[in-house]
Amino acid sequence: MGLAHDLEALAIDIAREAGELARVRRTEGVAIAATKSALADIVTEADREVEALIRRRLRTERPDDGFLGEETGAERGLSDITWVVDPIDGTVNYAYGIPQYAVSIAAVTGEPTPEQWEAISAVVFNPASAELFHAARGDGAWRGEQRLVVNAEPSPAGALLATGFGYDPATHAGDLERVARVMPLARDLRRAGAASLDFAFVAAGRLDGYFERGLQPWDHAAGALLVTEAGGMVGGGGLGGTASSALSVACGPLLFDRLLTAALG
Template sequence: MTTPSPAELLDLARTIAIEAGELAARRRSEGVEVAETKSAPEDIVTHADRETEVLIRRLIAEARPDDGFYGEESEATPGTSGLTWVVDPIDGTVNFLYGIPAYAVSIAVVEGDPEPTTWTALAGVVFNPATGELFTASAGGGAYLGDRRLQANTGVPLPLALVGTGFSYSAARRVRQAKVIGGLVETVRDIRRIGSAALDLCSVASGRIDLYYERGLNPWDHAAGALIAREAGAKVGAFGTDRESSDLLIAGAPDLYDTLEPILSKLFVSHMNER
């Protein structure tokens, strides 16, 4: 099988994400049932999560049988093409459960091992079926909301920066994260917590927030969103020259990123290693 272009991969990812989002929206309208909890009682998976991932996996296998698959709700399988699809069928499951219209299907295609510190993202789609918003990006092709090209906010002074973040499912870690926010909130305009890493990263890309950071993310949480943010001109990484990973992800316009990164570093050293 010949290697497709990023634009061709994006076309397929877009088609699959829309179909999967329509399924998730139907299940939301019918009523949501929790299938089980995972790392904590707050960390839930619904029957719709699993059903949506099954659909995405089947559609990818039909179109690209030699590609690997790495999703949140099923076993990862390697491929032979060098490409892997990194999928979160419903990012923001708690929002989905409560009917909060901030959840999304997130689908990315990456080249190399399915490891954020080494892979090369080629295409990414984040689709919010509750609002109908479709965020897309391909490597070198820019980032879009529908047909509108996206550009992350630049030139924002730190005191006027709106910053997004998220919280762990662990109560003890949430307490430490709150201390970081307590040290940060006096230096920025305000803090937002939306509940979907994929949508947070798209919010950076679209200028709805100026910067986003979070610890404890899984690869499927940010694979598509990080590409969308980068293609919109954002810098995405961690402390120093580190790539984003489960340890930390920061995303924002390069000037703001470079201003806030050392402040975050000091706050994390002060609070995140507390017991």
């Protein structure tokens, strides 16, 4: 099968187990939470517990690999593989009971920074819908057994786009200015609240494109591979035009330059 497929299969198995833990903890937490602060504590604990499960599984199966996670930071391994993990992407949705959150797991080679790594396998799993998106480099992107293909180009009515906004009020004016620049390309705009699923939806043709400022490496590591393996392009404001916290953009090739130019301003 090759290394990429082996890592993809392992990530699928772990993502399913981790996603079920997240789903169960959400149900249990809501049942016992009496206040918003209590629910916030439960969500935070669920994040940590799910990441701990993923780390434990990877340590058992791949003890020499490195790890970069949202909750616990980076650890360089002895091998050339680093796992980049967001245990619960879309925690606000998760807290509010919106069924748009995901476990995101990617395996990358090279230096564990987006400008220097190469993603070789990826999984994005939504426990609420049981949808699982996965890819191995060179073998396409898939939703279950269905191969994914990005939309070749938007309809004459414009592109269906997605974006997101950070939690810092100081960034909102700039984000809204970016939306204003992009809207001439759009037929409509979606804001679903989980970056990994936005990337997956671009790969699946459910969105024509996605752009957002403020993403962290674990937000886009898996999703970016899904998009490129589905025939799309990913870039942004990072070194060499890579996706970064400054800007991340994903869409089909015919839309990419226009969307990137508008989003960068």
